[in-house]
Amino acid sequence: MKRSTIDLWVGIFVTIGFGAIVFLALKVGNLTSLNAAPSYRLEARFDNIGGLKLRAPVKAAGVVVGRVAAVRLDPKTYEAIVALNVDNGYEFSKDTIASILTSGLLGEVYIGLNAGGDPQMLASGEQIAKTQSAIVLEKLISQFMFDKASSGVSK
Amino acid sequence: MPQSNVQSVPETPNAVDMAGVTFGYDRTRPVLKGIDMIIPRGKVVAIMGGSGCGKTTLLRLIGGQLRAQSGQVLVDGQEVSKLDRDGLFALRRKIGMLFQFGALFTDLSVFENVAFPIREHTTLPDTLIHDLVVMKLHAVGLRGAASLRPAELSGGMARRVALARAVALDPMLVLYDEPFAGLDPISLGVVGQLIRKLNDALGSTSVVVTHDIYESLKIVDYLYFVSDGRIIAQGNPDEVRQSTDPFVRQFVDGEPDGPVPFHYPARPYAEEFTSRVA
Amino acid sequence: MSLSTIAGGLRRIGAGTRQAISRIGFAARFFVAVILHTPAAIRRIQLTLREVYFAGVLSLVVIMVSGLFVGMVLGLQGFDTLNRYGAGDSLGIFVGLSLVRELGPVVAGLLFASRAGSAITAEIGLMKTTEQLSAMEMMAVDPLARIIAPRFWGGVISMPLLAALFSVTGVFGAYLVGVRLIGVDNGTFWGNMQAGIDFWPDVTNGIIKSFVFGIAVSLIAVFEGFDAKPTAEGVSSATTRTVVGGSLAILALDFVLTVFMFRGVGE
Numbered sequence: 001m002k003r004s005t006i007d008l009w010v011g012i013f014v015t016i017g018f019g020a021i022v023f024l025a026l027k028v029g030n031l032t033s034l035n036a037a038p039s040y041r042l043e044a045r046f047d048n049i050g051g052l053k054l055r056a057p058v059k060a061a062g063v064v065v066g067r068v069a070a071v072r073l074d075p076k077t078y079e080a081i082v083a084l085n086v087d088n089g090y091e092f093s094k095d096t097i098a099s100i101l102t103s104g105l106l107g108e109v110y111i112g113l114n115a116g117g118d119p120q121m122l123a124s125g126e127q128i129a130k131t132q133s134a135i136v137l138e139k140l141i142s143q144f145m146f147d148k149a150s151s152g153v154s155k
Numbered sequence: 156m157p158q159s160n161v162q163s164v165p166e167t168p169n170a171v172d173m174a175g176v177t178f179g180y181d182r183t184r185p186v187l188k189g190i191d192m193i194i195p196r197g198k199v200v201a202i203m204g205g206s207g208c209g210k211t212t213l214l215r216l217i218g219g220q221l222r223a224q225s226g227q228v229l230v231d232g233q234e235v236s237k238l239d240r241d242g243l244f245a246l247r248r249k250i251g252m253l254f255q256f257g258a259l260f261t262d263l264s265v266f267e268n269v270a271f272p273i274r275e276h277t278t279l280p281d282t283l284i285h286d287l288v289v290m291k292l293h294a295v296g297l298r299g300a301a302s303l304r305p306a307e308l309s310g311g312m313a314r315r316v317a318l319a320r321a322v323a324l325d326p327m328l329v330l331y332d333e334p335f336a337g338l339d340p341i342s343l344g345v346v347g348q349l350i351r352k353l354n355d356a357l358g359s360t361s362v363v364v365t366h367d368i369y370e371s372l373k374i375v376d377y378l379y380f381v382s383d384g385r386i387i388a389q390g391n392p393d394e395v396r397q398s399t400d401p402f403v404r405q406f407v408d409g410e411p412d413g414p415v416p417f418h419y420p421a422r423p424y425a426e427e428f429t430s431r432v433a
Numbered sequence: 434m435s436l437s438t439i440a441g442g443l444r445r446i447g448a449g450t451r452q453a454i455s456r457i458g459f460a461a462r463f464f465v466a467v468i469l470h471t472p473a474a475i476r477r478i479q480l481t482l483r484e485v486y487f488a489g490v491l492s493l494v495v496i497m498v499s500g501l502f503v504g505m506v507l508g509l510q511g512f513d514t515l516n517r518y519g520a521g522d523s524l525g526i527f528v529g530l531s532l533v534r535e536l537g538p539v540v541a542g543l544l545f546a547s548r549a550g551s552a553i554t555a556e557i558g559l560m561k562t563t564e565q566l567s568a569m570e571m572m573a574v575d576p577l578a579r580i581i582a583p584r585f586w587g588g589v590i591s592m593p594l595l596a597a598l599f600s601v602t603g604v605f606g607a608y609l610v611g612v613r614l615i616g617v618d619n620g621t622f623w624g625n626m627q628a629g630i631d632f633w634p635d636v637t638n639g640i641i642k643s644f645v646f647g648i649a650v651s652l653i654a655v656f657e658g659f660d661a662k663p664t665a666e667g668v669s670s671a672t673t674r675t676v677v678g679g680s681l682a683i684l685a686l687d688f689v690l691t692v693f694m695f696r697g698v699g700e
Contacts, residue, residue: 003479006486020601021640024533025632027623055631107631112681143530218571247573254571258564272572 007012022099039066039085044098044111049080050134051109054098058084060113067088070112084111092128093118097131159339167232168197170328171217172361175226178212182224186212188384189226193300199354199361201371203406204381205415210364211251212257213381215332217362218250219243248276255333257313259305265292265316266301272323291319295349297314302429311342315349322353328360329353343367347374368407372396379416380406453461463656466577467585473578474586484587488651489550491537492595493543503540504606507531511607513614524617525626528607533630533639534695537600539687542646545592546679553584554648554675557658558668566659581659592647593640600639605640638694643694645686652678 049071058066066086074081086092095116102109113128122128171194179185186209194200199367202210215221216228219235228235230246238246259268269288273279273337279287295315305313314334321329334346351374354361365371371378380388380403388395388403395403405413474481509528557580561565566576604626611617630636654675661671 009490010482010486012593013485013493013591017489017597020594021636023601024636024639027627045548062646145528220567220570243470244573247571250571251566253566254564258568260565260568261560261563271574275572275574332634 010054016127019102038088040088041069042084042092042122042124042128044082044084044128044131045074045077045079046082046100046131046133047071047079048100048133048136049082049109050100051102052082052111052134053109056108057110058113059110060090060092060115065105082111091121094120094122094126095130096122096128097130097132098128100134102134167229168195168217169364170194170231170254171224172229173213173216176216176223176228177225178216178221178223180212183272186384187216188388190384192386194360194362195377196360197358199351199363199374201363201365201375201378202376202381203364203366203368203371206367207396209384210381211332214252214332214362217328217330218252219246228392248324249327250330251324251326252330253314253317253321253329253332255335255336256310257305257317259308259313259317259320259356261305261372263305264301265297265305265308266302268316269320269323272320274326287323287356288319291323292316294322294353295319296345311338311345312368314338317321318346318349318353322359324355326359327356328362329355331361331365333365334363335365337371343370346370350374363411368409448596449638455557458569460656460662463659464652466654467582467652468654470575470578470582471586473575474582477583480583481586481590484583485590486546486587488553488587489585489591489595491544492548493598495548496541496599497602499540499544500537500602501601501606503611504528504603504608504670505534506530507536508602508607508610512611514616521617522621522691523609523625524611525622525624526629529604529626529630529635530635532600532603533635535687535691536603537640538596538642538646539637541596542546542592542643542650542678542683545588545595545647546650546654546683547654547676549588549591550650550675550679551672553588553651553654554658554672555660555668557581557584557655557662558661558671561659561661562663562668564679585655588651588654589644589647592650593643596639596643596646615640623645634694640689641694642687643692648674649682649686653679653682 011051052068054068054071054072057064058068065151066084068082069085070083072081073079084098092113092117095118097114099112099114100109126142171192173190173192176190176192176414177185177189178187190213192202192213196380202213204210212221215229216223217235219230219238222236231249233242233246235243235246259265260271263271266288269291270284273284273287289298292301295318295337296320297312297315300308300312300316307314308316318334322333330352334350335343338346347370350361350363353359362369363375370394375392377391378389378395379386382402388400390398398404398407402414404410405415411417461589507528512524514520515521515527545553548592556565560580566580569576569579610623612619612622657671657675657678661667
């Protein structure tokens with residue numbers, strides 16, 4: 001096996017190997033949408049974050065504008081404190097509502113931001129005042145049962 | 156440049172000097188039990204003995220692959236066991252070794268096999284390496300086989316290529332491990348003649364480990380006989396031919412039974428048929 | 434059972450354990466020596482590239498064909514199961530995650546151990562049996578530098594590339610089955626996959642895994658070859674040990690790495 005032939009094949013091999021890695025990164029993973037963009041921090045408190053995970057998307061009108069940076073529990077009020085990184089290009093009013101939503105029935109959990117009409121914008125480090133916690137299935141069912149039961153009684 | 160143990164010593168009369176050497180692969184069972192051996196410069200010396208008597212071990216002690224448990228091994232005036240890594244490598248560059256059945260590198264061509272030691276130890280340009288390799292191959296008669304692979308060679312040819320490789324750097328000492336094993340009569344003659352002629356042409360010293368008494372007597376200057384880890388006889392070819400030592404006689408005459416017994420140790424023959432123990 | 438039989442048995446266990454431990458010690462020193470010879474392997478880059486050819490390029494067909502089949506099966510089985518929960522559209526992300534995180538590195542690693550690992554062990558074992566390693570030593574050439582280290586690095590370089598190729602052909606196979614055959618929507622297939630798989634940690638962890646597996650398999654392969662008994666049976670049992678040992682090492686390391694890497698998932 002001549003040297004030049006071996007070199008050629010090794011070169012081809014390494015090239016397609018790296019090509020495969022790049023393909024995995026871009027087409028299979030989502031490297032292109034990786035937020036290397038500068039962002040600012042907002043905080044929001046929830047009674048229940050449901051299945052919200054770290055680095056879950058933060059969306060407004062369905063468009064990804066940021067990521068969940070940290071989640072912790074307030075030891076005094078027993079509320080969940082969620083820190084969000086929002087891209088620098090987007091500003092939200094002070095009366096924005098942050099809700100925990102699920103995309104589809106089995107989809108991932110994300111935070112949806114609904115901007116209000118307040119002319120003043122949230123600055124870095126500020127807290128979102130209005131939040132809506134995740135809908136927990138058990139509570140929904142027991143609510144439904146309760147409603148059903150009470151409507152049955154009142155008949 | 157790291158300091159090595161290779162000093163310029165005035166040439167000792169002996170290429171190899173072994174005194175009181177003991178060695179065993181397993182500490183409890185010594186293979187060599189006190190060997191005294193001298194290999195004078197410029198001579199071809201044969202080490203003979205039955206299989207498993209420690210002949211190959213002697214070669215490995217000379218080459219520094221094994222360390223003697225007691226005694227001295229002096230090669231070119233230096234004590235082998237005291238050499239550091241650089242010293243050992245420097246010594247090995249002066250030694251050429253022909254392994255049993257050749258041990259050619261199967262992934263290289265004949266040319267590249269002979270060129271291997273030259274490429275590894277010198278920075279000579281390719282043109283010079285080419286000339287050197289061609290000369291060595293010519294000396295063993297295989298210049299035309301330069302582009303073949305070891306798998307395409309016959310046993311005798313492979314042995315000759317290995318010989319060319321062993322002398323590629325014009326070593327001061329050449330070690331041969333069973334160079335005659337498994338060869339046809341013509342190849343036997345060729346290899347024997349090459350060992351003698353190369354030794355004289357290069358001015359080197361040769362140690363031939365073998366059991367081929369017939370070929371050895373034709374070419375060597377001196378013989379040592381090893382049995383059970385000791386040297387039991389030695390002499391030049393004439394002394395050996397006329398020796399009355401029973402071991403030497405059994406060897407030279409090729410007798411099946413003598414000091415080296417025919418029967419592997421076992422119970423008395425009659426017992427095999429009378430008792431029923433397996 | 435007499436006392437002497439029990440004593441004999443215990444003695445053998447003790448001797449066997451001592452032998453195993455000293456073998457592990459020898460193996461550890463060998464591993465360190467191989468790593469220390471890396472500069473030599475870099476200087477003789479031609480030798481190393483040659484080994485990348487023998488370990489990597491010659492494994493391409495096996496890896497890519499296997500990847501294709503594994504991907505197609507994933508597509509079939511995955512869709513069948515996911516569809517029961519109305520989640521057929523998640524086929525892309527299911528296949529992608531399975532391959533990139535686990536099946537790519539692990540299956541490619543197992544195939545590599547069987548094909549390239551056994552070849553390396555057999556080659557080195559045979560060189561030992563025919564005294565080529567001894568000859569090299571006697572010519573003052575260190576076989577660790579010239580034979581062992583290049584083969585080790587050839588394997589380490591090839592493994593991650595092969596694992597990536599396995600994952601890519603797997604995804605393609607799943608695409609063929611899922612989108613072309615079954616009829617999952619093309620955009621949904623790729624879109625969900627991209628949304629669900631992150632470069633960090635999924636793809637990078639997969640690459641780290643394949644790198645670790647490459648080191649493990651290559652080390653075991655060169656060690657078994659170097660340590661083989663210089664007989665036909667010796668080489669054959671060394672080759673077997675490479676395949677079995679390498680495979681078990683991959684599976685064990687996979688568990689350990691997965692625990693560390695994906696511990697935070699699901700929290």
